[in-house]
Amino acid sequence: MFTQFDLDDELVAGTIKAGFKKPTSIQQKVLPAAMAGKDVLASAPTGTGKTAAFILPCAQHLLDYPRTKPGYPRVLVLAPTRELATQIHQQAELLTAHTEIKIGLITGGVNYGSHKEILTQTTDMLIATPGRLLEYIDNEQFDAREIEILVLDEADRMLDMGFSDSINRIAGEARWRKQTLLLSATLAGAGIIRFSKDLLNEPVFVEADPSRKEKAKTHQWIHISDDREHKLKQLIHILKQEEVRRAVVFANKRETVQMLAGSLQSEELRNVWLEGEMPQDKRNNAVKRVKNGTVNILIATDVAARGLDIDDITHVINFDLPRKADIYVHRIGRTGRAGKKGTAISLVEAHDMSxxxxxxRFTEEHLQRRVIDELRPKFKEARVPVKRNKTKVVKKSAGLSKKAKAAKKAKKAKKAKKKLAS
Structure with missing residues (x-):
């Protein structure tokens, strides 16, 4: 139970209100270090309770050291997208429901006037996206000097989205802070290690090893497609299957999203769509319609790959393959959450095979090739060019013993720690 972490009774009651029965592996590892006041660099898959892992120690700090005078936020949580910021805010409100902690939310896509109360009245914890917050700092409407704890959630995604300069500027404004927590679904790549070295002070490195219950049970496979028209037919066929109860379809461009929305609608497949240029109220309404079951298909660009909090997504379908392997992991993380089964299907043209x-290579998994009988690829060239010796390598990798897998994982963690220390 959460009582093992010496949390106040009000916060323990908040975990019950939020639906937590016992701490997840990431919470068990992050909470002790964060509550001891140490900087933390943590990696954990989506759907494993990462948000509560940093909200709870931040809230406990606010309770342990009560505010002595009105002022600006003492805890700042930065998130890459409006959707993720909103999700964090909602969970923070649940976890602190039995306390007097005041929590604010600042994101782009909404009227500037709606943030007036947060900027002019006392707020204890603020969840924000970097771009809009930096505007307020530049206009001298927000003072970051009172921040005691800075949290960067899904930091790798913020780097991908070009927020590194903004975050460094915000961190500079909050340079008197006592603690920094950096969390991410993946710590792959040298960029995130360099970034963390600039912001963290002798951090505790945490890599969650989810239990069998927490692990995402996502079945993954691909269908070979001749061209875009063939791919669209495959998508329609898949979405009409009875087992597809709630699906997210990913495309790389907003024009493709809009084309798919119209094409699926003409096939009586009701859907909503989500992309970066939509006003916030329309984005919220689209997600709401999927959540309440009005429609069961959401078509989205990668703006929805992080922070999209919709229960029981049975299928993620990549109409377009993402440009980077780690984004593939974030996309399919929308399904198979918290131990539930999920399915991820990618529609792949010949030029996508690389x-x-x-x-x-990135996921260390072989993606099974499947065929829809009535929509078989026409040409042999469209089939996957898998050589026998490569197949053997894949099978050998898939059959690694538990001991070998554990050793491989430990080696990766050791390498990351070495980079961080260098």
């Missing part, structure tokens, strides 16, 4: 190879 990307498939990168994804398989």
């Amino acid at each position: 990307s498939i190879a990168k994804i398989e």
Whole structure:
């Protein structure tokens, strides 16, 4: 139970209100270090309770050291997208429901006047996206000097989205802070290690090893497609299957999203769509319609790959393959959450095969090739060019013993720690 972490009774009651029965592996590892006041660099898959892992120690700090005078936020949580910021805010409100902690939310896509109360009245914890918050700092409407704890959630995604300069500026404004927590679904790549070295002070490195219950049970496979028209037919066929109860379809461009929305609608497949240029109220309404079951298909660009909090997504379908392997992992993380079963299907043209190879290397998994009988690829060239010796390598990798897998994982963690210390 959460009582093992010496949390106040009000916060323990908040975990019950939020639906937590016992701490997840990431919470068990982050909470002790964070509550001891140490900087933390943590990696954990989506759907494993990462948000509560940093909200609870931040809230406990606010309770342990009560505010002595009105002022600006003492805890700042930065998130890459409006959707993720909103999700964090909602969970923070649940976890602190039995306390007097005041929590604010600042994101882009909403009227500037709606943030007036947060900027002019006392707020204890603020969840924000970097771009809009930096505007307020530049206009001298927000003072970051009172921040005691800075949290960066899904930091790798913020780097991908070009927020590194903004975050460094905000961190500079909050340079008197006592603690920094950096969390991410993946710590792959040298960029995130360099970034963390600039912001963290002798951090505790945490890599969650989810239990069998927490692990995402996502079945993954690909269908080979001749061209875009063939791919659209495959998508329609898949979405009409009875087992597809709630699906997210990913495309790389907003024009493709809009084309798919119209094409699916003409096939009596009701859907909503989500992309970066939509006003916030329309984005919220689209997600709401999927959540309440009005429609069961959401078509989205990668703006929805992080922070999209919709229960029981049975299928993620990549109409377009993502440009980077780690984004593939974030996309399919929308399904198979918290131990529930999920399915991820990618529709792949011949020119995508190099990307498939990168994804398989990154995930250390072989993506099964499947065929829809009535929509078989026409040409042999469209089939996957898998050589026998490569197949053997894949099978050998898939059959690693538990001991070998554990050793491989420990080696990766050791390498990351070494980079951080250097």
